[in-house]
Amino acid sequence: xxxxxxxxxxxxxxxxxxxxxxxxxxxxxxxxxxxxxxxxxxxxxxxxxxxxxxxxxxxxxxxxxxxxxxxxxxxxxxxxxxxxxxxxxxxxxxxxxxxxxxxxxxxxxxxxxxxxxxxxxxxxxxxxxxx
Amino acid sequence: xxxxxxxxxxxxxxxxxxxxxxxxxxxxxxxxxxxxxxxxxxxxxxxxxxxxxxxxxxxxxxxxxxxxxxxxxxxxxxxxxxxxxxxxxxxxxxxxxxxxxxxxxxxxxxxxxxxxxxxxxxxxxxxxxxxxxxxxxxxxxxxxxxxxxxxxxxxxxxxxxxxxxxxxxxxxxxxxxxxxxxxxxxxxxxxxxxxxxxxxxxxxxxxxxxxxxxxxxxxxxxxxxxxxxxxxxxxxxxxxxxxxxxxxxxxxxxxxxxxxxxxxxxxxxxxxxxxxxxxxxxxxxxxxxxxxxxxxxxxxxxxxxxxxxxxxxxxxxxxxxxxxxxxxxxxxxxxxxxxxxxxxxxxxxxxxxxxxxxxxxxxxxxxxxxxxxxxxxxxxxxxxxxxxxxxxxxxxxxxxxxxxxxxxxxxxxxxxxxxxxxxxxxxxxxxxxxxxxxxxxxxxxxxxxxxxxxxxxxxxxxxxxxxxxxxxxxxxxxxxxxxx
Numbered sequence: 001x002x003x004x005x006x007x008x009x010x011x012x013x014x015x016x017x018x019x020x021x022x023x024x025x026x027x028x029x030x031x032x033x034x035x036x037x038x039x040x041x042x043x044x045x046x047x048x049x050x051x052x053x054x055x056x057x058x059x060x061x062x063x064x065x066x067x068x069x070x071x072x073x074x075x076x077x078x079x080x081x082x083x084x085x086x087x088x089x090x091x092x093x094x095x096x097x098x099x100x101x102x103x104x105x106x107x108x109x110x111x112x113x114x115x116x117x118x119x120x121x122x123x124x125x126x127x128x129x130x131x
Numbered sequence: 132x133x134x135x136x137x138x139x140x141x142x143x144x145x146x147x148x149x150x151x152x153x154x155x156x157x158x159x160x161x162x163x164x165x166x167x168x169x170x171x172x173x174x175x176x177x178x179x180x181x182x183x184x185x186x187x188x189x190x191x192x193x194x195x196x197x198x199x200x201x202x203x204x205x206x207x208x209x210x211x212x213x214x215x216x217x218x219x220x221x222x223x224x225x226x227x228x229x230x231x232x233x234x235x236x237x238x239x240x241x242x243x244x245x246x247x248x249x250x251x252x253x254x255x256x257x258x259x260x261x262x263x264x265x266x267x268x269x270x271x272x273x274x275x276x277x278x279x280x281x282x283x284x285x286x287x288x289x290x291x292x293x294x295x296x297x298x299x300x301x302x303x304x305x306x307x308x309x310x311x312x313x314x315x316x317x318x319x320x321x322x323x324x325x326x327x328x329x330x331x332x333x334x335x336x337x338x339x340x341x342x343x344x345x346x347x348x349x350x351x352x353x354x355x356x357x358x359x360x361x362x363x364x365x366x367x368x369x370x371x372x373x374x375x376x377x378x379x380x381x382x383x384x385x386x387x388x389x390x391x392x393x394x395x396x397x398x399x400x401x402x403x404x405x406x407x408x409x410x411x412x413x414x415x416x417x418x419x420x421x422x423x424x425x426x427x428x429x430x431x432x433x434x435x436x437x438x439x440x441x442x443x444x445x446x447x448x449x450x451x452x453x454x455x456x457x458x459x460x461x462x463x464x465x466x467x468x469x470x471x472x473x474x475x476x477x478x479x480x481x482x483x484x485x486x487x488x489x490x491x492x493x494x495x496x497x498x499x500x501x502x503x504x505x506x507x508x509x510x511x512x513x514x515x516x517x518x519x520x521x522x523x524x525x526x527x528x529x530x531x532x533x534x535x536x537x538x539x540x541x542x543x544x545x546x547x548x549x550x551x552x553x554x555x556x557x558x559x560x561x562x563x564x565x566x567x568x569x570x571x572x573x574x575x576x577x578x579x580x581x582x583x584x585x586x587x588x589x590x591x592x593x594x595x596x597x598x599x600x601x602x603x604x605x606x607x608x609x610x611x612x613x614x615x
Contacts, residue, residue: 007548008207009180009206009207009542009543009544009545010545011209012546058390058393062390065386069326069383072379073329073379103340103573103575103576104339104615105340105341105576107233107379107382108233108382108383108385108386110209110210110233110389110407111209111389111405111407111409113209114406114407130209130232130234130382131340
């Protein structure tokens with residue numbers, strides 16, 4: 001796990017560093033799970049997620065938006081990605097979640113200061129969440 | 132008062148006591164000046180985050196006219212700063228979903244009860260508790276009004292008018308006392324995604340999280356007796372202030388349209404300093420589609436606050452009796468995240484207000500007849516536990532800010548920063564020690580909204596008054612708060 005919360009006056013900014021592109025998406029999921037809260041942990045459920053698109057930064061926004069949608073409409077808190085595959089066509093993943101009482105704090109992932117780029121031996125990404 | 136040097140405000144020059152300006156030639160990509168309404172203390176606070184840089188970015192938008200404006204409650208947002216105002220001119224001027232924000236038509240509604248705080252007596256806690264039982268908070272869903280299909284479409288097109296006619300929620304007076312009568316024209320449900328509809332289907336009548344709240348208050352001070360009388364407010368009267376927006380429905384409308392516009396920036400030869408400012412000409416298919424979808428979300432938000440007001444009246448009926456509920460009248464409802472076509476300085480403009488409130492003066496045909504002699508009511512919530520203000524629009528707003536004033540105190544500290552200074556249990560104890568009833572299921576959420584995380588609302592209001600944008604009418608103090 002390698003993400004950190006960056007100071008922002010009103011919103012929440014996540015900075016992620018991971019050795020692989022897939023790792024960035026997994027760390028983003030873990031950050032979101034922390035934010036939504038793991039209180040009231042219920043039954044485990046898996047969800048298949050497929051997102052089209054080539055640009056990794058935009059895929060990261062849509063990945064987070066998808067997880068926010070699942071949390072908001074089904075009260076599912078993401079725990080981990082059982083499978084995650086990236087290609088030039090997009091992303092497919094199997095996400096393990098648990099039923100719970102997620103904080104419905106996040107409105108959306110934004111394009112503000114959005115970044116996804118190689119860094120050292122891995123990748124670095126930044127995304128701001130509207131809360 | 133702190134000593135501010137020119138360097139402290141990043142090149143912004145003081146024009147008068149409450150106006151600071153950066154000329155258009157300060158940056159090669161700026162098309163108009165960037166202008167901030169603030170006193171010396173506030174501009175010092177504002178300069179500590181990225182909000183001034185974000186305001187300069189707004190000044191680069193194609194078709195922007197006059198200046199990129201910031202109200203004294205400005206703080207760092209995403210794309211636009213919160214507290215930002217930008218007017219663009221059709222047909223080539225742009226509309227930017229990020230210039231409205233994800234919570235489309237987040238706004239505030241004030242209800243006035245026909246009782247004084249003395250008559251409420253010891254029933255304050257019972258009233259706040261009853262409201263907390265009837266209003267779902269925090270959760271994304273769970274509102275009692277679950278609308279789908281054509282029933283939801285009618286709300287998207289008509290706003291709260293559909294609720295009065297079909298569900299007996301609210302009344303005709305409520306509609307009259309709502310900005311734009313609770314209905315933006317041009318709403319087209321066909322422009323709204325299925326995902327937005329599914330997020331909104333069971334969220335009418337839910338408060339949400341973050342800075343949304345519902346507050347029971349007392350009129351602590353009448354400052355402008357003529358306007359207060361027009362608004363039906365009197366000393367020691369009990370009021371209820373509702374702050375919420377378009378919930379997941381509006382969030383999804385914004386997400387869908389930011390994505391769609393981000394994909395066409397090259398086609399329209401638009402170069403932006405921040406992708407979240409993604410935009411398209413108002414006359415383009417993408418611009419028209421966004422305006423039609425945004426109108427649906429704005430109408431949904433007004434309907435959401437109408438259902439919340441209905442739940443408050445139900446609570447009042449149970450605790451104070453049906454006669455008091457029947458006499459509970461809506462003072463007004465204002466939007467503070469919206470883009471609207473309005474006429475200013477003889478031109479039709481699209482005014483983006485992102486964390487800013489319309490504030491039309493006396494004589495405007497856009498405000499209810501009963502208020503036309505004094506001006507449009509504006510409500511400025513303070514931070515939790517502090518005063519809120521009722522303002523009235525002034526002529527200066529038409530001359531200086533496209534008919535706009537501030538929308539709140541404005542954050543000055545991050546959520547994590549607030550949590551480092553106080554925990555929720557401590558804050559709850561402190562508020563209760565001040566006699567304020569608190570109903571909030573999340574200690575973490577409570578701490579993040581601690582009063583010290585916000586600017587001084589009295590200072591913010593003093594600036595807009597000195598600038599001639601709005602005048603103070605009444606000061607409201609909290610008796611109890613319900614938060615998500």
